[in-house]
Amino acid sequence: MDKYVVEGGATLKGSVRVSGAKNSALKLMAASIMASEECVIRNVPDIADVRTMRELLVHMGLELEHESKTMRIVPSSNPRPEAPYEIVQKMRASIVVLGPILTRFGSAHVAMPGGCNIGSRQIDLHIKGLTEMGADISVLHGFIEAKAKRLKGARIYLELPSVGATENLLMAACMAKGTTIIENAAMEPEITDLAEFLLKLGARITGIGTHTLEIQGVDYLGSAEQTVIGDRVEGGTFLIAGAITRGEVKVEGLNPLHLDIVLEKMREAGCAIEVGDNWVRVSIPGELTGIEISTLPYPGFPTDLQPQMVALLSTAQGISFVTENIFDNRFMVVDELNRLGANIKTRNHHAIIHGVPRLSGAPVTATDLRAGAALVIAGLCAEGETVVHDIYHIDRGYECFEDKLRGVGAKIVRTS
Ligand code: UD1
Secondary structure, three states: OOEEEEEOOOOOEEEEEOOEOHHHHHHHHHHHHHOOOOEEEEOOOOOHHHHHHHHHHHHHOOEEEEEOOEEEEEOOOOOOOEEOHHHHOOOHHHHHHHHHHHHHHOEEEEEOOOOOOOOOOOOHHHHHHHHHOOOEEEEEOOEEEEEOOOOEOOEEEOOOOOHHHHHHHHHHHHOOEOEEEEEOOOOOHHHHHHHHHHHHHOOEEEOOOOOEEEEEOOOOOOOEEEEOOEOHHHHHHHHHHHHHOOOEEEEEOOOHHHHHHHHHHHHHOOOEEEEOOOEEEEEOOOOOEOOEEEEOOOOOEOHHHHHHHHHHHOOOEOEEEEEOOOOOOOOOHHHHHHHOOOEEEEEOOEEEEEOOOOOEOOEEEOOOHHHHHHHHHHHHHOEOEEEEEOOHHHHOOOOOHHHHHHHOOOEEEEEO
């Protein structure tokens, strides 16, 4: 298995361009299942999760081509409405094909997603919403069996603004009979990207970017062409990497508004942040100091940047308090950061971070995608060598991670 060897101490300087957002590209691919004509998706990152979704669509009979970031998806004349266990267990996000398959083909056979390193991730809201739209759903032998000749519009109130449930129900509603209203919907920018793709396919949606989505079902979805938005989580990761080395890094190719609260928190900690149309630059004019952060659904602080921020705050003067409200097990990275010399204590979903003057390199293990990125970031400023094991987690969501980091001056190599 591959690992990263990071030599700490280099100050990052320069520009880095983000790839297309993983969490958007995957959903646009899932939405293509409903299209009756060819779809073209641009700025698709070449990462393991996209390859897994591609495997899933090919399994269903769709034809895919992915060259120089452009993906062409051609519908199948004889589709298989199913998602096998071997693919779903590699990537939980595969569950977002449930709504599109069911609404397009009238039945779906989708493996139940299994456990997850960042906490238990239920899918009850997906199932409840589809049931309210008239689906007959049972879970048998580890598979979700869903049937509905044609889903019908419904008023659905989400108990919590789940990203995946909002996306599944939004897609399912596009081809249901009548009007669906999703209340307390999640508002992540990737959902807006998906809704815009669906509009191009011929869907009728209002309330995009708000907590209430209204969808008038249609009989037919045609073709669409769309460029995936820049990855705000990747962008935030590089900004934090620049900050932890007390360097100056410009991140290009994203909408700075998507990082509003993150930039606000970085400023509060003492970073200087400049913002342009599609870029953000971080530099460090003085000492960094501890702050408080709580993760929340968008536009709150994203849970996907929490581990990286914890790494940064480990090197800030004073005490920081971080509360994780989205996932119940997302502090696994803390033990690994403490191996690098950080001083972090956790209690339930709170972390108390006492800033230390320096971290020291050590062997550590990535427990999930963002934890892996946080460990690399910590290694960039640790004295000596940090070896990050199990970096297949990082490959799931970061395209050319080490190349991009080397481009801004990091000393990082991948070894087997
Ligand atoms: C998506 C993102 C992930 C991000 C997360 C929160 C993708 C591929 N992944 O994950 O990177 O960290 O949003 O911003 O887009 N929940 C329930 N019942 C449900 C659904 C969710 O209780 O039916 C709970 C989950 O257990 C979790 C929380 O809600 O604790 C958030 O989950 P959700 O918003 O659904 O995240 P994902 O869509 O899985």
